[in-house]
Each structure stands twice: as structure tokens, then as C-alpha cells.
Amino acid sequence: MSMLSHYKYVLQMQYRRSSGFLGFFAIIQIMISLGIVIGFTYLMPNPDTTSILFLSTGAPTIILIMTGLVILPQQIATAKADGYVEFMRTWPVSRSVILLADTTLWLLITIPGISIASLVAHLFYQPGYSLSWTLIPALLLIALTSIGVGYGFSYFLPTNVSMALSNILVFGALMFSPINFPLERLPGWLQSLHAVLPIYSMAEVMRTSLATNTFTADWANYLNLTIWCIMGYGGAIIILNKKE
Secondary structure, three states, X not given: OOHHHHHHHHHHHHHHHHHHHHHHHHHHHHHHHHHHHOHHHHHOOOOOHHHHHHHHHHHHHHHHHHHHHHHHHHHHHHHHHHOHHHHHOOOOOOHHHHHHHHHHHHHHHHHHHHHHHHHHHHHHHOOOOXXXXXXXXXXXXXXXXXXXXXXXXXXXXXXXXXXXXXXXXXXXXXXXXXXXXXXXXXXXXXXHHHOOOHHHHHHHHHHHHHEOOOOOOXXXXXXXXXXXXXXXXXHHHHHHOOOO
């Protein structure tokens, strides 16, 4: 069988296993994105255009982070407990094909939340979107980095540790990451930490793609995401190739 045939086969297998909850996750993401775009404005007495633009461009980033660093690790934890990960190791296909097929499904469920959040923000607030040609590549890079990192620590760490880490990451992303507000509001040590971690780079790349007339991402942001993406997927493939 060719790699394409392997990909189709694995995609069907993963879809059949996950179809029961993929729609549910898509609905959750829509609710979260609308909560950020609309609900967070209630925390601001008089939100200005810049604040609205940060929320509008931050919501898609939050969706991708939630998918890759929270929902995905939880599903892998369940797969480990059910013995499904060991079952996948018996498949006569490349481990990269398994991750590619799985990634396709996770990418698809993010589309409704990102689309609806952006549309609602535009209709309700007119935040000043100025779309760049880099929008689709940026979305893919952010999504692949988030999913890749989620794969990496989910397969590498024990189940209980990866679950705890995913909960810490979602709390940190919502409250202490410069996604919905400027980096300069954070203390210096936390700014330095975000220069290494991928979350701030995700937000910068997303903001630049959705509002290119207002924001500018540095080349280091793209390099940061590429490195984290490679490390995540590479580590996951190595671990899946292990014989236990």
C-alpha cells in the first residue's frame, strides 16, 4: 500500500474512534471563542478599539492552544488507559502517517470556532481586521505547533503528569500569556519566559495575519514556532516507534 492509502486507512480508523466527541469539542470551542470575544469585554468598563482587536485576534489563538495543549492530551490519556496507543503501535504503517491523520481531524474541528469568533467580532465590534496573505500559513503553523507540542508531552510524560500539565497550560494561556493583552503588561521575568515558550509567538503570528496594518511579528516568532513544532512531532514519532 502507498503512503496515501495508509493515510486514508488511518484517517478512517481515527475518525470512527473519535466521531462521537469531535462535534462536541467543536461546539465547546465555539462557546469558548465567543466567551473571549464577547464575554471578556464585560471586564472592561470602556473597551477601546485596540482592546477589542486584541480579543478578536486572540480568540483563534486560544482555540488552537485549547485543541493542541488541552483537549488532545486528554484524549491521548484516554487512549493510553484503553490500550489504544499500544494497538496503534501494531499497525503496519509509518508513525508519521498516524500523526498526520490524527492532526487532520484536530485541524478540522478548529475551523468552526475560529470562523464564527472572527465573524462575530467583525459584525459586533468592527475591530479593524486587515487580513494578510500569511493568514492560512500562519494558522497552519500555529495549529501544527500546538498539536505537535501536545503530542510530544502527552506521549513522553506519564498520563497523570500530562493531564496536570495540560490544565496548568490552559490556565496560564488564559490568564498569564500575552494573547489578549500586550506583552509589556507582564513582569520582566515572565516576558523573558515567553520569549522562549511558543504561546506568545503564536499570538504574535496570529495578530499579524489578522491585523497586518496594526501588528507586526518578528522573524524570531516564526522560528520559535518551527522549532517547537519539530520537537513536538519528532518526540512523538520516536516514542511511538518504541517497542514496549
